[in-house]
Amino acid sequence: xRARLRPPRTLKVTGMGRTYLVVTFGVGLGxxxxxxxxxYLVLGLLLSVIILSGVLSERCLRDxxxxxxxxxxxxxxxxxxxxxALTRRQGHAFALTLSEVDVPLTGxxxxxxxxxxxxxxxxxxxxxxxxxxxxxxxxxVTTTWPLGLFAKTRVFPLPGTLLVFxxxxxxxxxxxxxxxxxxxxxxHPHRLDGTGDLAGLRELGEGEDARRVHWLKSAxxxxxxxxxxxxxxxxxxxxxxxxxxxxxxxxRRCEEVAEQAHRLLEAGHEVGLELPGQRLRPGAGSGQERxxxxxxxxxxxxxQREEAA
Amino acid sequence: MRQPLRLRLVLRDLSTAAAFAxxxxxxxxPVWALVLFALALIVALTGRRPLARAPRLTALLLLPVAGLLxxxxxxxxxxxxxxxxxxxxIVAAQRLLSESTAATDGQVLLVGLLxxxxxxxxxxxxxxxxxxxxxxxxASLSLGLAVxxxxxxxxxxxxxxxxxxxxxxxxxxxxxxxxxxFILIPRLSWNMGVRRASPGLGTATSGFSDTVRLGGSxxxxxxPRVVLRARLxxxxxDTEHLSAYWVGRxxxxxxGQEWSTIGAAKQRHRTRVTLRPGADKQVYQxxxxxxxxxxxTLIALETPAKLGNALTHTPTGDRRTRLQELGGDELRFVDxxxxxxxxVYSLPPGTDTDPxxxxxxxxxxxxxxxxxxxxxxxxxARRVVGDEKDPLAAAQKLSAWLQREYQYTLELSGxxxxxxxxxxxxxxxxxxxxxxxxxxxMLRTLGFESRLATGFFGGERVGExxxxxxxxAHAWTHVxxxxxxxxxxDATPPAFRTNQSIQILESLVSLYxxxxxxxxxSVVDYSFRDQLDFMRGxxxxxxxxxxxxxxxxxxxxxxxWTAGLVALGVYGLVRYLSRRPRRSPLGEATxxxxxxxxxxxxxxxxxxxxxxxxxxxxxxxRDAHPLGPTLAPLTRRYLxxxxxxxxxxxxxxxxxxxxxxxALDTWRQGSRSNAP
Numbered sequence: 001x002r003a004r005l006r007p008p009r010t011l012k013v014t015g016m017g018r019t020y021l022v023v024t025f026g027v028g029l030g031x032x033x034x035x036x037x038x039x040y041l042v043l044g045l046l047l048s049v050i051i052l053s054g055v056l057s058e059r060c061l062r063d064x065x066x067x068x069x070x071x072x073x074x075x076x077x078x079x080x081x082x083x084x085a086l087t088r089r090q091g092h093a094f095a096l097t098l099s100e101v102d103v104p105l106t107g108x109x110x111x112x113x114x115x116x117x118x119x120x121x122x123x124x125x126x127x128x129x130x131x132x133x134x135x136x137x138x139x140x141v142t143t144t145w146p147l148g149l150f151a152k153t154r155v156f157p158l159p160g161t162l163l164v165f166x167x168x169x170x171x172x173x174x175x176x177x178x179x180x181x182x183x184x185x186x187x188h189p190h191r192l193d194g195t196g197d198l199a200g201l202r203e204l205g206e207g208e209d210a211r212r213v214h215w216l217k218s219a220x221x222x223x224x225x226x227x228x229x230x231x232x233x234x235x236x237x238x239x240x241x242x243x244x245x246x247x248x249x250x251x252r253r254c255e256e257v258a259e260q261a262h263r264l265l266e267a268g269h270e271v272g273l274e275l276p277g278q279r280l281r282p283g284a285g286s287g288q289e290r291x292x293x294x295x296x297x298x299x300x301x302x303x304q305r306e307e308a309a
Numbered sequence: 310m311r312q313p314l315r316l317r318l319v320l321r322d323l324s325t326a327a328a329f330a331x332x333x334x335x336x337x338x339p340v341w342a343l344v345l346f347a348l349a350l351i352v353a354l355t356g357r358r359p360l361a362r363a364p365r366l367t368a369l370l371l372l373p374v375a376g377l378l379x380x381x382x383x384x385x386x387x388x389x390x391x392x393x394x395x396x397x398x399i400v401a402a403q404r405l406l407s408e409s410t411a412a413t414d415g416q417v418l419l420v421g422l423l424x425x426x427x428x429x430x431x432x433x434x435x436x437x438x439x440x441x442x443x444x445x446x447x448a449s450l451s452l453g454l455a456v457x458x459x460x461x462x463x464x465x466x467x468x469x470x471x472x473x474x475x476x477x478x479x480x481x482x483x484x485x486x487x488x489x490x491f492i493l494i495p496r497l498s499w500n501m502g503v504r505r506a507s508p509g510l511g512t513a514t515s516g517f518s519d520t521v522r523l524g525g526s527x528x529x530x531x532x533p534r535v536v537l538r539a540r541l542x543x544x545x546x547d548t549e550h551l552s553a554y555w556v557g558r559x560x561x562x563x564x565g566q567e568w569s570t571i572g573a574a575k576q577r578h579r580t581r582v583t584l585r586p587g588a589d590k591q592v593y594q595x596x597x598x599x600x601x602x603x604x605x606t607l608i609a610l611e612t613p614a615k616l617g618n619a620l621t622h623t624p625t626g627d628r629r630t631r632l633q634e635l636g637g638d639e640l641r642f643v644d645x646x647x648x649x650x651x652x653v654y655s656l657p658p659g660t661d662t663d664p665x666x667x668x669x670x671x672x673x674x675x676x677x678x679x680x681x682x683x684x685x686x687x688x689x690a691r692r693v694v695g696d697e698k699d700p701l702a703a704a705q706k707l708s709a710w711l712q713r714e715y716q717y718t719l720e721l722s723g724x725x726x727x728x729x730x731x732x733x734x735x736x737x738x739x740x741x742x743x744x745x746x747x748x749x750x751m752l753r754t755l756g757f758e759s760r761l762a763t764g765f766f767g768g769e770r771v772g773e774x775x776x777x778x779x780x781x782a783h784a785w786t787h788v789x790x791x792x793x794x795x796x797x798x799d800a801t802p803p804a805f806r807t808n809q810s811i812q813i814l815e816s817l818v819s820l821y822x823x824x825x826x827x828x829x830x831s832v833v834d835y836s837f838r839d840q841l842d843f844m845r846g847x848x849x850x851x852x853x854x855x856x857x858x859x860x861x862x863x864x865x866x867x868x869x870w871t872a873g874l875v876a877l878g879v880y881g882l883v884r885y886l887s888r889r890p891r892r893s894p895l896g897e898a899t900x901x902x903x904x905x906x907x908x909x910x911x912x913x914x915x916x917x918x919x920x921x922x923x924x925x926x927x928x929x930x931r932d933a934h935p936l937g938p939t940l941a942p943l944t945r946r947y948l949x950x951x952x953x954x955x956x957x958x959x960x961x962x963x964x965x966x967x968x969x970x971x972a973l974d975t976w977r978q979g980s981r982s983n984a985p
Binding site: 015016019020023026027030031034035036037038039040041042043044045046047048049051052056092094095096097109110111112113115123137143144145146147148157303304 | 412415418419422423425426428429430432433437438441445449452453455456457458459460461462465467468471472475476479482483484485486487488489490491494496832833834835927930931948
């Protein structure tokens with residue numbers, strides 16, 4: 001409904017602008033009441049400034065073009081970096097703020113001065129409240145130039161989709177058993193010693209087997225260091241989001257699976273994903289994590305995925 | 310939190326100072342408010358904001374101040390507007406010393422705006438225009454910088470240089486626009502609450518009082534402010550400097566220290582006063598007394614015969630005023646005003662005049678001497694005059710002697726017990742009042758009737774008028790010559806009769822007065838009639854009534870020029886509008902959505918609460934609804950049309966609605982046939 005009612009340019013009076021208008025009205029009344037020409041002079045200046053504000057703000061929003069540069073992983077519930085590239089064909093623009101239109105993304109980016117010709121990348125920290133694809137309709141460019149009395153907005157139609165990954169930091173349960181067995185004595189995922197020569201040391205992660213701590217090096221470094229060997233024990237996990245989950249339960253499961261996958265991949269395991277109507281083969285590394293997060297972000301929004309495709 | 314830009318704060322504070330100055334120049338703002346604001350400004354300009362820690366408490370302290378001001382207004386000790394202006398100044402001071410936030414900055418500038426409005430109500434000075442201009446420029450720069458500063462991401466520098474130039478250009482355009490608005494806004498006044506403006510820049514110093522006291526110093530003589538403008542008919546065109554006496558009043562009684570008049574004021578007020586019969590070749594004067602004059606006494610070229618048609622100038626326009634006769638041939642305006650204008654007919658110099666209406670007491674007073682007059686005065690007079698019996702010849706002898714033997718000076722020793730004795734026998738130097746007093750009393754000691762006259766001497770030609778300055782204030786002697794009336798004899802050396810101000814100062818003040826004159830006529834006194842004249846002047850040149858030139862047939866060249874400029878403006882506007890990106894037919898797209906929703910509702914598929922057409926289309930697609938394939942392209946076309954990418958073509962809306970109607974019919978039929 002909001003989109004329907006929105007004209008190409010919108011003008012909003014700021015708080016100071018409202019007071020300014022009241023003062024203008026008062027001075028006008030005073031001028032009429034007293035016939036004092038100096039009040040007419042002040043009134044003329046106030047009215048002139050109002051018109052000038054309209055003209056200059058309009059000039060600011062003219063000859064602009066916007067494109068989305070993209071973003072690094074957008075996780076629900078936390079700020080993520082988002083960028084727009086702003087170009088002006090001629091003339092200068094001042095005090096522009098950019099945000100996405102009609103989407104539940106909070107935050108905006110700003111630029112103080114935009115000269116003609118050069119492309120300026122505007123960065124903003126946006127926050128998405130929930131997981132899933134966000135259909136982007138356009139970019140809203142607002143300016144309060146020149147005096148901050150009025151905020152003039154122009155919407156640049158720019159369709160697109162932003163995929164918001166599940167929320168991070170959800171306290172998940174221990175992953176289920178590995179799909180393929182281990183080699184060696186250990187039966188617990190934490191007791192994985194690996195084989196071969198010592199390959200290196202790294203800080204012991206949360207939940208990792210304390211028996212792999214290299215105590216001598218840890219004592220000298222002042223922190224717990226874990227031994228890594230040439231052939232690390234790799235396990236393969238296939239995490240699952242069952243069909244039939246909806247709403248909050250589905251959200252929680254997606255967040256849980258995302259967190260589990262993150263931990264397992266961090267630990268060097270291979271992780272696959274079983275989703276309703278889709279299966280991702282197990283894999284390791286950050287690329288696999290991104291694939292898993294994308295797949296989890298689309299869960300429950302399959303029809304939009306088809307549209308987007 | 311980002312540190313506010315120092316330059317912006319300085320501009321903001323200075324703009325507030327300009328706004329406060331616009332009120333302060335009226336000299337009506339109380340001293341305590343002036344001092345408080347000045348202190349706050351100085352502290353703020355040093356970058357300290359001592360009230361930042363307790364903004365609410367200090368804001369609460371403003372309440373008692375408001376209460377005290379209210380009491381002062383209620384008890385009649387303070388004018389309401391002055392009280393409001395003073396309070397605005399205190400609020401501005403409190404805000405200046407508070408922490409700089411967006412809200413505070415806005416409040417400071419808005420209070421500044423109120424102070425400017427207060428200044429407009431309190432003062433009509435040219436300096437107000439300067440304050441207004443300074444406020445407009447400084448506040449615009451400050452606000453513009455604040456807007457850009459808010460948009461710049463934290464950590465990045467504010468592009469001050471890039472901002473200043475367009476802001477300055479914009480401010481210039483705003484000022485030009487203000488002038489245009491000022492000219493064109495219809496002057497329709499309800500005239501319900503009118504204030505009296507201040508009399509002028511500084512205090513008026515040339516005012517007349519009921520007495521003339523000898524002593525003190527002659528600072529008035531160095532004051533170059535213009536107090537009087539006069540247009541004379543017949544106009545002595547080639548005379549740049551008039552050697553004329555402009556009389557205000559006369560004095561007949563001297564008590565040894567000061568001159569006064571025994572004549573009583575008349576209660577009757579009249580619009581025209583005839584002091585003496587007229588004569589041929591009278592000099593007509595249209596005189597304007599300016600605010601710097603500061604008195605209600607009429608001034609006229611010697612010797613005035615008739616005075617009248619007086620207007621009082623007030624902030625709301627001119628109104629007629631009457632005249633009151635006082636002793637000493639003085640006439641006063643009954644009403645107070647910023648200035649006055651009136652007409653006078655004076656007898657030409659050298660004309661035998663009627664001495665005026667005097668009773669016996671007044672006539673006897675022309676020979677009255679102070680009781681303690683030094684006997685040497687009479688001896689001196691006799692020695693100079695000898696046995697001369699003609700009053701005028703005696704007066705001229707004495708006058709020539711005084712001019713020869715005595716020095717003119719403005720540096721005097723202050724009040725003395727016998728200033729005349731000091732002048733004649735001790736210092737042998739004085740100013741015009743000493744010379745005139747000496748001549749008058751010396752004549753009286755010899756039995757010649759005389760009196761002291763005060764007013765102005767001189768007159769500089771400026772354009773078609775003559776101006777008289779405050780420093781031209783002068784005193785001289787009237788000698789009563791039987792059959793010829795009072796004759797002017799001036800004992801002051803001729804070089805010192807006019808004002809004694811420094812030449813460069815006189816030039817500067819003349820320039821200021823000229824600009825102020827333009828300001829008053831073009832701004833302060835601008836009226837609906839002036840607006841009509843301006844509009845008329847765009848198409849018709851003003852007619853010179855003295856010219857016999859025939860009106861040309863057809864419109865004058867000026868009308869063609871104006872029409873050409875208007876056409877050019879319209880053409881430019883049309884070009885500008887046509888170059889703007891064409892907006893999508895908003896109404897068309899909106900009507901399409903309305904029609905779609907109506908059709909869906911009629912078919913029993915109304916959109917849910919808060920659901921847009923996009924949502925409905927997405928829902929239908931998700932649910933594999935039979936209408937989904939029809940609704941999806943329609944929705945896409947609506948969005949395209951709505952955001953200006955592809956406006957709906959002619960007939961496209963009807964075509965799409967027809968497709969939807971058919972799809973709905975098909976769906977309805979299918980639903981019925983599937984129903985059990």
